[in-house]
Amino acid sequence: MSLQIFIPQDTTALALGAEKVSSAMAHALERRGLNTNITRNGSRGMFWLEPLVEVQIGSARQAFGPVNASDVESILDAVQSNLDGTAKIDHPLHLGEVDQIDYLATQQRLTFKRSGVADPTCITSYQRLEGFVGLTKALSMTGQAIVDELKNSGLRGRGGAAFPAGIKWQTVLDTAGEQKYIVCNADEGDSGTFADRLLMESDPYQLIEGMTIAGLAVGANQGYIYLRSEYPVAHKILNIAIERATDAGFLGANVCNSGRDFFLEVRLGAGAYICGEETSLLESLEGKRGMVRTKPPLPAIEGLFGKPTVVNNVLTLGAVASILEQGSDTYKNFGMGRSRGTLAVQLAGNVKRGGLIELAFGVTLRQVVEDFGCGTFSGRPIRAIQMGGPLGAFLPESQWDTPLDYEAFAAIKAMIGHGGIVVFDDTVDMAAQARFAMEFCVIESCGKCTPCRIGSTRGVEVIDRIVANEDRDNNLILLHDLCDTMELGSLCAMGGMTPFPVRSALTYFKEDFGISSSRDH
C-alpha cells in the first residue's frame, strides 16, 4: 500500500522543530529504502500537537504528535508493521485519524477547511479541494450580483471592527473612478491572534481568490497585501503562490481568459502596530509615516492614493471565496443574531491546547476555553481572559458565559475583535497588565492625536502612583478621567480602546492595584 507523509511548514510547526523532523524523516526513509514522498503541508491549527506528522496509508491519514526528530524511526516502525491497515497502530504519539481528532472534528470549518490538507503552494491541490470554484462563478456574475451575494451572507469584517463587508463593497462599486484598489490588511498585530498567518501560510490561494473576486465585484484591477514584517514564512509562501497563480492564469492580465485584469503584490510593513488601522495602513502603503487619517472621507471613497479602495482583513477576503463557492445562504445559516457565519477563534496564552478553532458564532467563551483549551498550560486556575487583542477587555470568570457574538460582547464593554483569546492563570498581576496596556499605547501610538500620544504616557505614570499608593483616591479619579478623555477624544481605536483593558482590570481585579475589594471605584 502506498504511503505519503505530511510534515507542516507553518511558523508554529517550524518554531517547534518541524524542519529537524522533516530531515530526520527523509534520512530514515532513505535508509529503509522507502520511496515515499514527504509533503510539506500547512498546519491544521492544532498547535499544541505540532509538529503534527501525518502518515497517509491508503485513504486514511494517521496523525502523530507532537513529534521530535528522535521519534521518527519508531513511528515508521509502527506504520510499517501495519501497512495493510488491519491492525491498530501501536505508538504512544499516535492520535488516530487526523479528521477524527475531537479538537478538529467538532469545529465548523469553512474558511479553514483546506488548512493543513495539502502543500499550500500547490495550485493543483487547491483546485482539487474546490479552489477557484468561487472565482469561476464570480466571473459569470455582474459586479452588483457579487456584492449582493456578499450582502446576503451577512459577512462582517473579521479584522475587528465588524463592519458589514457588503456595504463597504457597495460603496466602492458605486463610487465612480477609473482606478480602484483592493487592499488586504494582513498586519495582524494583536497578541493572541494568528488566524491570518495560518490562512496565508496554509491556504494562500484562498486569499488570492477572495481578493480577485473583490476586484471583479467593485471594478479594481490592482490589489495589495499589506503584510507585517514579523511574518517571514507567510511572506515567502504568499510570493510563491502569487507567482504560481499568475503563471496559471488566475491572476494578472486577462484572468481566466475573462478579459479582466487583476494584479496582486505583497507589501511589507515595518514593525508598526498602528498600521493595522486601515487609514494608517493606507498611508504606509503610499510610502509615508503610518499616521491615522481623519474619517470622512471613507477609504471606500478616497482610499489608497486617493482612489476608491476596499480594505478588508485576510479572513474577510478568505471567507468571500467560500461564500461564492458554497452560496451566501449556506454561510449565513451559521451563527446567531447579526453575527453570521463562522468565527476563527484563536486560543492562546497560558492554555493547554492552544490553536485555531473555527466555530459558528454563539458558542460561549467558557466552552472554548474549557472544552477546547482544557484549562491552563501551567495547570493553575484561570484568572483572567483577554479577548480581542491588546485593546480588548480583561474578563473575569463571571463573564465567561458570554456567547461569542459581536453585540453580546459590546454589551459587556468587551470586544471579539479579531477573535484572539489570551488566557492568564492566577499568577497574573492585573495592575502590571493595565500598566502594559498604557505602555503599549505609548510605544505604538502614531502620535497624531493628543489623547493617545500624551494620555498613554500619563496613564503609565498614574497607574504607577496608584500601585505605589501615592494619593491613591485622587489618582483613581484622575485615571478614570484620563480614560474618558482617551475614549472620547482619540482619532482611532488605538487611543480610544486602550482604556478597555485598563478599566476592566481596575473594575474586576482591583485588589491587584492595592484597592480593597469592598470599595467601589
Added chain:
Amino acid sequence: MLEKDSNVDQLIDQFKTLPGGLLPLLHAVKQLLKCVPDSVVDPIAKGFNLSRAEVHGVISFYHDFNTHPGGHHTVQICRAEACQSMGSRHIESHAKQSLGIDYGETTADGLITLEPVYCLGNCACSPSVRIDDDIHARVDQSRFDQLMTELTTVNANTSGVSS
C-alpha cells in the same frame, strides 16, 4: 563605501517609479546595508522628490528601520500579552542579564543585538523568540541559553567572530 553608494543609487532608481515605493526601498536598503543610515536620506530625498525631513520622518516612524547596524544576529523577544501569560517577562530579564545588554544594544563582540517585538503570531506556543528569520516556540530560560550557545558556536565556526 563607494560601491555601496552606487548600489543604493541603483535601488533608488529601481523603486522611485513604483507607487508607494519608499517602504520597499527602505527594506531593500536595510537588506543591503544592515541598517538605514543617515547618509542615504539625501539621495533618497532627491530621487523621490521629497524633502529630507519627509524621508527622515518615514525612517524614524518604523521600528524596523534602524539607523546603525546591529550585531551579526538580531534576537527579538516577544513582549506581547500571550507571551507574558507564559512568563516572557522572566525571559526578558534573563536575556538582558545573561547577554549583559539592554534592548536596542549589541553585545561587545558584535554578535547579538537584542530587541523587543510585539507579537510573532505564535501565541498558542508562547513564549516566542525570533532569531533573524527563525521563530522559536516555548522558549524558557534554559532553551534561551541553548539558542544563544548555538549562535556563538555557529559564528565561531563560520565567520570567525570571537565569542
